[in-house]
Amino acid sequence: MFHDLFFSKTKGKAPKPCPIALSTRVRLARNLREFPFPGRAQSGQKKAVLSKCLEALEKVTDLKTSTSVELDELSELDRQILVERHLISLELSQSDESGGVVLSDDRSCSVMVNEEDHLRIQVLSNGLDFEKVWKLADSLDSGIESKLDYAFDQQLGFLTACPTNLGTGMRASVMMHLPGLVMSKNMDKVINAVNHLGIAVRGLFGEGSDASGSIFQISNQQTLGESETAILERLQVTLENIVHQERMAREKLLEDDGMRLVDKISRAVGSLKNCYLIQSSEAMDHLSLIRLAADFGFLPEKFRALADRMFIEVQPGHVQLSAGKPIEPGERDQLRAETLRKEFLRMPQLNLDPQVD
Amino acid sequence: MKCHHCESQATVHLTQIINGQMHKMDLCESCAQEKGVTNPDNLSIGSLLDNQPKFESSSASMTCESCGTTHQDFKKGGRLGCEACYHVFRPVLEPLLDGMHAGINHLGKIPSRSVERKTVVESEDALRKALQKAVEEENYEKAAELRDRLKKLQAQSSATT
Numbered sequence: 001m002f003h004d005l006f007f008s009k010t011k012g013k014a015p016k017p018c019p020i021a022l023s024t025r026v027r028l029a030r031n032l033r034e035f036p037f038p039g040r041a042q043s044g045q046k047k048a049v050l051s052k053c054l055e056a057l058e059k060v061t062d063l064k065t066s067t068s069v070e071l072d073e074l075s076e077l078d079r080q081i082l083v084e085r086h087l088i089s090l091e092l093s094q095s096d097e098s099g100g101v102v103l104s105d106d107r108s109c110s111v112m113v114n115e116e117d118h119l120r121i122q123v124l125s126n127g128l129d130f131e132k133v134w135k136l137a138d139s140l141d142s143g144i145e146s147k148l149d150y151a152f153d154q155q156l157g158f159l160t161a162c163p164t165n166l167g168t169g170m171r172a173s174v175m176m177h178l179p180g181l182v183m184s185k186n187m188d189k190v191i192n193a194v195n196h197l198g199i200a201v202r203g204l205f206g207e208g209s210d211a212s213g214s215i216f217q218i219s220n221q222q223t224l225g226e227s228e229t230a231i232l233e234r235l236q237v238t239l240e241n242i243v244h245q246e247r248m249a250r251e252k253l254l255e256d257d258g259m260r261l262v263d264k265i266s267r268a269v270g271s272l273k274n275c276y277l278i279q280s281s282e283a284m285d286h287l288s289l290i291r292l293a294a295d296f297g298f299l300p301e302k303f304r305a306l307a308d309r310m311f312i313e314v315q316p317g318h319v320q321l322s323a324g325k326p327i328e329p330g331e332r333d334q335l336r337a338e339t340l341r342k343e344f345l346r347m348p349q350l351n352l353d354p355q356v357d
Numbered sequence: 358m359k360c361h362h363c364e365s366q367a368t369v370h371l372t373q374i375i376n377g378q379m380h381k382m383d384l385c386e387s388c389a390q391e392k393g394v395t396n397p398d399n400l401s402i403g404s405l406l407d408n409q410p411k412f413e414s415s416s417a418s419m420t421c422e423s424c425g426t427t428h429q430d431f432k433k434g435g436r437l438g439c440e441a442c443y444h445v446f447r448p449v450l451e452p453l454l455d456g457m458h459a460g461i462n463h464l465g466k467i468p469s470r471s472v473e474r475k476t477v478v479e480s481e482d483a484l485r486k487a488l489q490k491a492v493e494e495e496n497y498e499k500a501a502e503l504r505d506r507l508k509k510l511q512a513q514s515s516a517t518t
Contacts, residue, residue: 036424040438152471157463168465225460
């Protein structure tokens with residue numbers, strides 16, 4: 001049964017590099033003792049938490065080269081760009097007072113202040129690499145903990161505003177590109193199967209976002225009752241299984257209805273080269289097919305990297321960033337199309353007989 | 358009597374005490390089977406009560422004195438207001454955690470400061486007990502020494518927090 005595949009360990013190791021996984025993230029939720037959580041705090045208390053946290057974060061070794069920003073100082077557009085780069089959450093971007101963020105200069109670490117919890121410590125990396133990301137998040141957390149007193153309970157672990165984050169306070173997630181499972185209409189089955197294992201599947205921008213571009217964020221749902229490493233190991237096994245399912249789905253699509261797939265990819269190439277007005281969700285769906293084509297070897301490798309970069313640059317905030325000012329949606333669609341035409345101008349014909357290594 | 362989950366006649370009657378509060382539930386044969394009510398030792402009534410709007414108890418009037426969060430707030434928003442809420446709402450929270458997480462005990466990282474804090478608290482307790490005993494025994498010399506040590510320890514712990 002499809003379902004059973006998610007219970008057994010996959011044989012052997014997942015091949016590296018793993019183009020199906022775009023990025024890995026670990027986020028830790030922490031709160032200070034003696035202050036109500038942000039949702040319940042008075043204005044003065046939130047302010048006190050913000051300055052206390054920013055002062056402490058300044059001294060943390062892992063954040064030696066970093067920038068700290070108070071959300072009040074940022075324009076709407078700046079906030080949107082940080083969200084599109086996954087450096088702050090949508091919730092923090094909408095915070096009305098005393099929100100803050102500290103970003104390491106290499107953009108691998110971000111610590112949000114006064115989001116749902118006092119602190120949201122986040123570490124990001126390319127590809128699938130829980131070991132590296134957890135190690136850095138753990139060290140960053142210990143560095144912060146040496147300066148601030150966390151709300152902690154022997155039985156319940158780190159105390160968080162929402163009981164769904166109790167215990168480790170850890171949410172580990174991987175962004176995955178799963179066009180094979182989407183096209184073969186197997187994504188619902190995957191979502192159901194992994195939900196049974198306490199694993200959640202969301203769209204590109206987390207809760208409530210859609211899955212345009214066939215990009216999904218897959219994360220642990222449970223945070224209490226298991227150690228961090230146990231959670232990560234379990235997630236890793238599931239992710240390797242999803243990668244395996246995605247590979248099989250792609251092979252099957254190619255085998256059963258290869259011409260339709262080639263037609264789809266080729267039309268995506270045509271659209272990107274010839275569009276004059278394009279919305280971000282349509283652009284993402286075309287980019288998804290370009291990425292898939294690069295995975296199949298139909299297009300040179302560098303087009304996967306280009307597609308990955310464009311996934312971010314077609315977002316509304318980034319289009320306005322390139323315009324240098326906030327612009328209306330209609331104008332955005334035009335500018336987005338212009339950028340895509342320019343970037344994909346030199347895209348070659350599909351090579352349908354790639355050398356498989 | 359009707360089943361808690363469907364309209365059928367209830368034939369299985371459960372009573373369980375969670376954190377000193379008694380919960381009763383009546384189920385029909387098929388719902389009891391479906392919910393796995395076959396081994397009473399492994400059964401948590403909390404998980405059956407989950408999502409049950411009919412469930413009312415004295416918890417309705419619970420309020421956290423520290424931050425003002427009420428049980429109603431928690432039920433509506435799903436969020437607690439502060440550290441103290443976790444003591445106040447523990448009885449209603451614990452049955453929920455069972456269905457929400459892999460377990461109800463933290464097995465992950467322990468912040469080093471919380472360990473230090475705990476040992477400080479523990480030795481403070483021990484000193485206080487020893488002091489009380491010395492006073493009871495009318496050993497005033499020892500009591501004075503213990504009192505000074507306790508004062509010093511308290512000053513240390515307040516300096517670190």
